[in-house]
Amino acid sequence: MSPIPSADTAVCHPLVKPLTLASALVGLTVLGVGIASKLGVIDADMAKRICGIAFGVLLVVLGNFLPKVARPIGADADPRPIRAAERLAGWLFVLGGLAYIAAWVFVPPGLNLMASSVVGLGVFAAASAVWLTLAGLPRHRPMVGNPRAYAARRGMFVMLHAVFWAFAMFLAAGLWAQPVVTYMTIGFVAANGVLLSCLRRPRHPQQA
Amino acid sequence: MSLVFKALSDPTRRRVLELLKSGPMSAGELAGHFTVAKPTLSAHFAVLREARLITSEKSGNSVIYQIQMSVLEEALLGFAQAFGWQLNASDTPTPETPIKAPRP
Numbered sequence A: 001m002s003p004i005p006s007a008d009t010a011v012c013h014p015l016v017k018p019l020t021l022a023s024a025l026v027g028l029t030v031l032g033v034g035i036a037s038k039l040g041v042i043d044a045d046m047a048k049r050i051c052g053i054a055f056g057v058l059l060v061v062l063g064n065f066l067p068k069v070a071r072p073i074g075a076d077a078d079p080r081p082i083r084a085a086e087r088l089a090g091w092l093f094v095l096g097g098l099a100y101i102a103a104w105v106f107v108p109p110g111l112n113l114m115a116s117s118v119v120g121l122g123v124f125a126a127a128s129a130v131w132l133t134l135a136g137l138p139r140h141r142p143m144v145g146n147p148r149a150y151a152a153r154r155g156m157f158v159m160l161h162a163v164f165w166a167f168a169m170f171l172a173a174g175l176w177a178q179p180v181v182t183y184m185t186i187g188f189v190a191a192n193g194v195l196l197s198c199l200r201r202p203r204h205p206q207q208a
Numbered sequence B: 001m002s003l004v005f006k007a008l009s010d011p012t013r014r015r016v017l018e019l020l021k022s023g024p025m026s027a028g029e030l031a032g033h034f035t036v037a038k039p040t041l042s043a044h045f046a047v048l049r050e051a052r053l054i055t056s057e058k059s060g061n062s063v064i065y066q067i068q069m070s071v072l073e074e075a076l077l078g079f080a081q082a083f084g085w086q087l088n089a090s091d092t093p094t095p096e097t098p099i100k101a102p103r104p
Helices: A016-039 A044-068 A080-106 A112-134 A147-175 A178-198 B002-008 B011-020 B027-031 B038-050 B071-083
Strands: B054-059 B062-067
Touching (some): A016 A147, A044 A080, A044 A112, A044 A147, A080 B071, A112 A147, A147 A178, B002 B011, B002 B071, B011 B027, B011 B038, B011 B054, B011 B062, B011 B071, B027 B038
């Protein structure tokens, strides 16, 4: 590896475009549904259902690309466990996301919130358990390889974390009153800050 | 996506992907699993790299390959294996096939 980052690093990672598109679509869908339900175009049950499906789609997209944003070769002493964890977690998120969508579509209103939340939060619990068993917690190492790979990877984890909170807030909004969700939003911002600092970019040995 | 289909529709390339699923390997280690000539094999690697199914990194005087497949691509690989997708003979890479420069 040359110590000087090449001009190529200015170009964004090939996965940035599909991921940005997916999250923008979900954001716009939720916004549109919110406006439509306030205007009375669609009822509250339908609004919840569409938002649930949108987040399920986002989870499927994220799970699909998770094994694709691998750490660069040489970043881990033994890359095998972490690659196995990525692949298994990717499959879990894709199948779990599809199950989450199915729960919103097929379970009758009134029950679909509980059913989908159990599925959605269960998928995250299973994926975390798989990851910790196979790969453990990530270790910081001096950066090798393309920095774009690290940036895309960090974005992936931040978005998965956000989807987890979205699922949890859906459940809280259904079970308790609105203030709980407000507190959860504050909790999400705090947790996201912690996550971002944990995922900070490993420093290049030459830049230290 | 058509690059991915092209890359997956060759038994040798699918075998390379299956081998790489267990972990990164050097070009030499991979060559040990095949009876194909080395230039042919590196043409196969180039097709896989162009489809972004694998990444490579130079280490010393050997090249290390690592798999980089999304869940969808892995499912397609499974289908390709199960139904034995095959290319026309003209699409099979030869060392004379112009190869795009590897991504840094």
